[in-house]
Amino acid sequence: MFELSEDHLMMRKMVRDFAEKECGPGAEERDEKEEFPREIWNKLAELGLAGITFPEEYGGVGADYISYAIAVEELSRVDASVGVTVSAHSSLCANPIYKFGTEAQKLKYLTPLATGEKIGAFGLTEPMAGSDASGTRTTAVRDGDVYVINGTKVFITNGYEADIYVVTAQMDKSKGNKGIATFILEKGMQGFYFGKKEKKMGIRASATYELVFDNVLVPVENRLGEEGEGFKIAMVTLDYGRIGIAAQALGIAQGAYEQALKYAKERVQFGKAIAQFQINQFKLADMATQIEAARLLVYQSAYLASAHKSVSKASAMAKLHASETAMWVTTQAVQMHGGYGYTREYPVERMMRDAKITEIYEGTSEVQRIVISNHILKD
Amino acid sequence: MNIVVCIKQTFDTEAKIVLNSAGQIDPNGVNLIINPYDEYAIEEGIRLKEKFGGEVTVVTMGSSRAPEALRTALAMGADKAILVSDPALAGADEWLAAEALAKAVAGLSYDIILAGRIAIDDGSSQVALRLAERLGIPSVSSVLKLEINGSIATAVHDIDGGSETLEVSLPAVFTAQKGLNEPRYPSVAGIMKAKKKELKTLSLSDLGLNAEAKMKIGKFTLPAPRQAGKKIPGDAAAVAHELARLLREEAKVL
Secondary structure (H helix, E strand, O other): OOOOOHHHHHHHHHHHHHHHHHHHHHHHHHHHHOOOOHHHHHHHHHOOOOOOOOOHHHOOOOOOHHHHHHHHHHHHHHOHHHHHHHHHHHHHHHHHHHHHOOHHHHHHHHHHHHHOOOOEEEEOOEOOEOOOHHHOOOEEEEEOOEEEEEEEEEEEEOOOOOOEEEEEEEOOHHHHHHHEEEEEEEOOOOOEEEEEEOOOOOOOOOOEEEEEEEEEEEEHHHEEOOOOOHHHHHHHHHHHHHHHHHHHHHHHHHHHHHHHHHHHHHOEEOOEEHHHOHHHHHHHHHHHHHHHHHHHHHHHHHHHHHOOOOOHHHHHHHHHHHHHHHHHHHHHHHHHHHHHHHOOOOOHHHHHHHHHHHOOOOOOHHHHHHHHHHHHHHO | OOEEEEEOEEEOOOOOOOEOOOOOEOOOOOOEEEOHHHHHHHHHHHHHHHHHOOOEEEEEEOOOOHHHHHHHHHHHOOOEEEEEOOHHHOOOOHHHHHHHHHHHHHOOOOOEEEEEOOOOOOOOOOHHHHHHHHHOOOEEEEEEEEEEEOOEEEEEEEEOOEEEEEEEEOOEEEEEOOOOOOOOOOOHHHHHHHOOOEEEEEOHHHHOOOOOOOOOOOOOOOOOOOOOOOOOOOOHHHHHHHHHHHHHHOOOOO
16 A cells, blocks of 8 residues: 655645645746746745755755655646756756766755756757667767867757756767767856747747757866766666656646546536536546556656666656656546637646647657566566 | 744635534545644744744644644744644633643743634634733734834734734734735755654643533534526616616615
């Protein structure tokens, strides 16, 4: 029998209160204006939500991954853009620095990230390197005490808004994935520019930018891990990152389900609330069941992460199931709202747009199936 | 400066009140919260501690679910918690509640006692003031601003048509009105530290109190369900005429 601890329940209540009071009121407007939730970031950082899983000595709070999953879930239940901002920052930038960084790198970069004083981002994807990281064309060339980095990254969550960027670059193309290295870059380094801001279908308040490196000189001490370890670092980072995206998808699904439930009880057609029609009852039952299954997978993978056990298969399963659940539940929630659900009068319209990306980023559903089947066939 | 904050766990403001077969309010499945006015009291207590040092002790009288409310107050930043809990307190009236709290508080060192101005469940607004009387110290109700200077407190509260500023010597009881402050969320670190903080449970025998409520609740009745609205058909003049008639004759508001 799985039960959340008292701390987890208090965590959920706190983040739910915070999300409803601080994120809810402006969610629609930020979506409309594609406005990054900077003020909300500052407030959530004060509460320790920018560094949940990192030790206190590096500015974090030292809580477990289930607390982290609950936080991303509850934020995303109200505003998925806020959820992904936290997830990309924590899982994709702070976490690889924590896991692979030197003591000096942790003190210099992890600490301000974990306190939320600075925001983090992760630059892996390129125009020719989406699901296939071996297509990385950004290059790093060692020149004495520095690396010279050139290239372009696309679809970078928290781009422009972030201060610290963990970026992959190819050092030796002949070695394929084993030629990749990872670097910590700072906003403002000479030659480090931001390209276009993506106009997206959903999570429109989340910032998504192109990163451009034009002979950026990165000091050797900013290399994360060894030369050639970049691909491995990226894959481990994504294994953990999927917990966050799975939690985000779970939160979106939960939010849409609650909206559908409420609407079905209130909306009267043919003389009765539409919740009294069996087709909607069964739909709500299926939504609730799928969400609960997703939740267990998400918390299971979070538990494994805190227990320092292998998360790769579990987080891929959690992300696959939670994201497909989010897409299905939000679609059904819009359907249950009828014409109103298709308008911006009701939040399910935004939730359905927000849900789609969870099946795409940090590994598409197809990639999750590859990861899962690799584990299954290896066993 | 040592501060005691008296809080009460109440039903969530959105909870649906249902009576059970015995005619009692059914707490099953109801989400419980800290009485919202008590949150202002907790926040004020923590702010005073942050400014002047000392300790904040939260005290409540309640059931087996009450520790949840105390832990939340500890997560917000209170230092210690006391739960007064005893089967004999199940039907406690305001008098007995104040007696029990007075016994619990008397054992503490305090300069300021804070509480919400009203509990949103029974709405009696009595316990904190009775507590002040029982302890023989002054009290100021519905405070919107509180300043401390040495052993003197200056409190502001609204009165009909304006506001009133009072000076009172400490120790004293203050009840918090909405607007006193903006209560903080517990931080993640606060939540993690809360369970390591002291939470003491005291029974009536621990308090050396042997008393019974002086008042018993006879019965609860739910308000009559809201009637459906009325649509008045016709052209504007006829509708206005009919509306005026209904407002005068049926609703009797004109």
